[in-house]
Amino acid sequence: MPRIRFDSVKKSYGSVEVLPPFDLQFEDGEFTVLVGPSGCGKSTILRMLAGLEDLTEGEIWFDNTPISKLDPKDRDIAMVFQDYALYPHMNIAKNMSFALRLQKTPKATIDEKVNRVAQMLGIDHLLARKPGELSGGQRQRVAMGRALVRDASTFLFDEPLSNLDAKLRGKMRNELAEMRNTLDKNMVYVTHDQVEAMTLGDRIVVVADGLIQQEGTAEQLFTSPANKFVAGFIGSPTMNFLTAELTEAGGVLKAKGDGFLLDLPTTLKKGAESASGRQVTIGIRPSAFKVASDAPAAGSRIELFVKLSEYLGAQSVLVTMCGAEEVLIEMTSSVRVEEGSTVAFSVLPEDIMVFDESTEVRL
Amino acid sequence: MTTANMRRMTPYMFLAPAAAFMIVGLLYPVAYMIYASFLDWNPSQLIGEADWINLRNYVSLLQDASFRESTVVTLKFSSIVVTTEMVVGVGLALLLDRQIRGISVLRTIFILPMMIAPIVVGLMWRYMYHPSVGIFNRTLKDWGLEPIPWLSDSGWALTSIIIADIWQWTPFIFILALAALQSLPRSALEAARIDGASGWQQIIHIKLPLMMPVLVVTLLLRLIDSFKVLEVILVMTNGGPGLSTEILSLRIARTASEFRELGVAAAMSNYLLLLLLALTIIMFVYNKIVEAREAAVRQAAEEA
Numbered sequence: 064m065p066r067i068r069f070d071s072v073k074k075s076y077g078s079v080e081v082l083p084p085f086d087l088q089f090e091d092g093e094f095t096v097l098v099g100p101s102g103c104g105k106s107t108i109l110r111m112l113a114g115l116e117d118l119t120e121g122e123i124w125f126d127n128t129p130i131s132k133l134d135p136k137d138r139d140i141a142m143v144f145q146d147y148a149l150y151p152h153m154n155i156a157k158n159m160s161f162a163l164r165l166q167k168t169p170k171a172t173i174d175e176k177v178n179r180v181a182q183m184l185g186i187d188h189l190l191a192r193k194p195g196e197l198s199g200g201q202r203q204r205v206a207m208g209r210a211l212v213r214d215a216s217t218f219l220f221d222e223p224l225s226n227l228d229a230k231l232r233g234k235m236r237n238e239l240a241e242m243r244n245t246l247d248k249n250m251v252y253v254t255h256d257q258v259e260a261m262t263l264g265d266r267i268v269v270v271a272d273g274l275i276q277q278e279g280t281a282e283q284l285f286t287s288p289a290n291k292f293v294a295g296f297i298g299s300p301t302m303n304f305l306t307a308e309l310t311e312a313g314g315v316l317k318a319k320g321d322g323f324l325l326d327l328p329t330t331l332k333k334g335a336e337s338a339s340g341r342q343v344t345i346g347i348r349p350s351a352f353k354v355a356s357d358a359p360a361a362g363s364r365i366e367l368f369v370k371l372s373e374y375l376g377a378q379s380v381l382v383t384m385c386g387a388e389e390v391l392i393e394m395t396s397s398v399r400v401e402e403g404s405t406v407a408f409s410v411l412p413e414d415i416m417v418f419d420e421s422t423e424v425r426l
Numbered sequence: 427m428t429t430a431n432m433r434r435m436t437p438y439m440f441l442a443p444a445a446a447f448m449i450v451g452l453l454y455p456v457a458y459m460i461y462a463s464f465l466d467w468n469p470s471q472l473i474g475e476a477d478w479i480n481l482r483n484y485v486s487l488l489q490d491a492s493f494r495e496s497t498v499v500t501l502k503f504s505s506i507v508v509t510t511e512m513v514v515g516v517g518l519a520l521l522l523d524r525q526i527r528g529i530s531v532l533r534t535i536f537i538l539p540m541m542i543a544p545i546v547v548g549l550m551w552r553y554m555y556h557p558s559v560g561i562f563n564r565t566l567k568d569w570g571l572e573p574i575p576w577l578s579d580s581g582w583a584l585t586s587i588i589i590a591d592i593w594q595w596t597p598f599i600f601i602l603a604l605a606a607l608q609s610l611p612r613s614a615l616e617a618a619r620i621d622g623a624s625g626w627q628q629i630i631h632i633k634l635p636l637m638m639p640v641l642v643v644t645l646l647l648r649l650i651d652s653f654k655v656l657e658v659i660l661v662m663t664n665g666g667p668g669l670s671t672e673i674l675s676l677r678i679a680r681t682a683s684e685f686r687e688l689g690v691a692a693a694m695s696n697y698l699l700l701l702l703l704a705l706t707i708i709m710f711v712y713n714k715i716v717e718a719r720e721a722a723v724r725q726a727a728e729e730a
Binding site: 113114115134135136140141142144145146147148149150151152161162165166195196209213 | 611613614616617618619620621622623624627631632635636638720722
């Protein structure tokens with residue numbers, strides 16, 4: 064499988080620059096997820112890789128071969144589209160074998176490959192039907208099957224699950240995760256859903272506003288986000304952000320804000336000195352809060368007014384107010400918290416992240 | 427009247443004016459023509475004075491060499507014209523379905539011929555085909571070639587009117603084909619590119635099959651229209667030389683006005699009507715089949 068490398072690739076439409084020059088590298092056999100909000104440019108990156116969009120500047124390399132001038136068909140790629148892009152006038156078998164038929168592959172080989180892939184995906188009973196006669200989930204499988212039959216070195220997925228309902232999406236996500244382990248292919252997967260990104264990606268590339276915000280494993284992104292955007296984008300429910308001022312008292316760096324004074328991790332101290340006395344944004348994940356009376360007396364206390372308690376089964380999400388700002392807290396449902404009461408929570412220093420107010424970079 | 431009754435009547439009340447127009451403007455003349463086709467009727471007679479001669483008009487037409495000749499000319503004209511127009515129109519649409527500078531101007535120019543009144547088209551082409559001052563023969567002369575007897579030679583005349591008709595009606599197919607092309611699913615075409623289809627293969631395997639429903643309807647519309655063409659040919663050749671360009675509609679007009687045989691003309695019209703009816707039914711059945719298939723598809727999608 065080739066190593067794919069974007070080398071100072073830039074994309075503009077007329078005078079509008081949608082992707083400033085960027086570098087990006089996909090390792091051999093890696094499942095890479097490009098994740099970001101709608102319109103961030105992640106699909107454009109994928110489409111440039113597929114050859115459906117031209118590059119304005121730069122080059123894409125497959126190992127040592129520049130491919131930006133090659134036709135899509137000469138790039139050894141297969142792609143699964145968001146709307147499946149099946150050929151409506153061909154039956155499923157014809158859809159899946161289209162590429163092979165164009166290559167004048169012998170019929171016996173085509174039948175063998177189509178049947179094998181169809182069986183693997185559980186769509187072998189649908190081969191004679193037209194795409195219009197299938198449900199969304201079945202069409203999704205066919206689109207996947209069409210890509211698999213190709214046996215290309217690189218698979219591109221453009222939000223393949225976003226047209227499915229929630230339950231089916233979860234099922235297909237699991238199947239994709241299984242497929243990732245059995246197939247030795249390069250896979251590049253675009254999605255706006257951070258759950259898909261976290262569960263599928265060997266490596267995740269977070270894109271926003273045409274800029275690559277951070278690359279890394281799901282765990283890296285979750286535990287040490289590079290900036291406020293990544294911190295807020297990865298993880299559900301989303302991280303709470305509060306404005307605070309840095310103060311130092313007794314050798315401990317603290318964050319002082321509207322109704323709270325929180326100890327900050329000691330690891331932070333060195334990098335944050337420059338920000339001392341300045342306004343910052345602190346970020347605390349909803350899962351980091353513990354009811355103070357239950358927890359040992361570690362960490363700082365923060366008193367929050369519980370506005371709403373959303374029961375989700377094993378977990379509940381509390382919507383609380385810290386001054387004028389909303390703070391979400393996730394906790395096990397076994398702890399009963401009254402709506403409309405003020406409750407003391409404790410937060411450990413290492414669970415608090417500090418971001419520069421203006422650059423939003425993590426300190 | 428109860429509200430329920432009112433509600434049931436409402437659609438019919440709205441339809442009534444249109445239905446009245448249909449009866450007066452369409453059904454009455456057709457019925458009149460069918461009735462007339464069984465008469466030996468001279469224009470100087472009132473319709474009541476004409477003799478009832480049963481199917482004699484129809485039978486004699488079948489044995490009439492001129493009528494048969496006209497039918498052959500019509501079929502020849504229609505098949506050549508429609509085939510060429512389909513090929514050229516769809517071809518142009520495939521060529522112009524892209525984003526290049528000035529494409530919208532080009533498209534507008536392409537559909538201009540369709541907007542010109544047929545009489546004017548006839549006159550225009552008659553001047554262009556003029557044996558000595560027409561642009562074609564002048565150009566041929568400038569190049570040192572022999573002039574062509576465009577309209578005066580029975581071998582050339584049909585070709586000449588075919589060229590004029592193609593010029594006028596190719597745009598009709600062009601705009602419909604272009605509309606069909608532009609409504610094709612973009613992603614299916616992108617998928618085909620990734621699957622390795624060349625430009626030609628995309629056209630043959632994806633674009634044309636997906637355009638087919640529109641193309642079939644366009645073909646039938648054009649076919650029906652080509653059977654009824656009259657003015658352009660009337661102005662250019664009036665059916666001559668000999669019977670070489672006398673298509674059926676022209677033959678009908680002449681039978682009624684020159685030969686003063688209203689009954690025969692009516693019978694001829696009915697033959698043409700039957701032919702067109704057959705084509706229309708084909709179109710209707712095709713539409714029904716497509717609709718039924720789509721309904722089945724929708725149902726399948728809903729159940730899933």
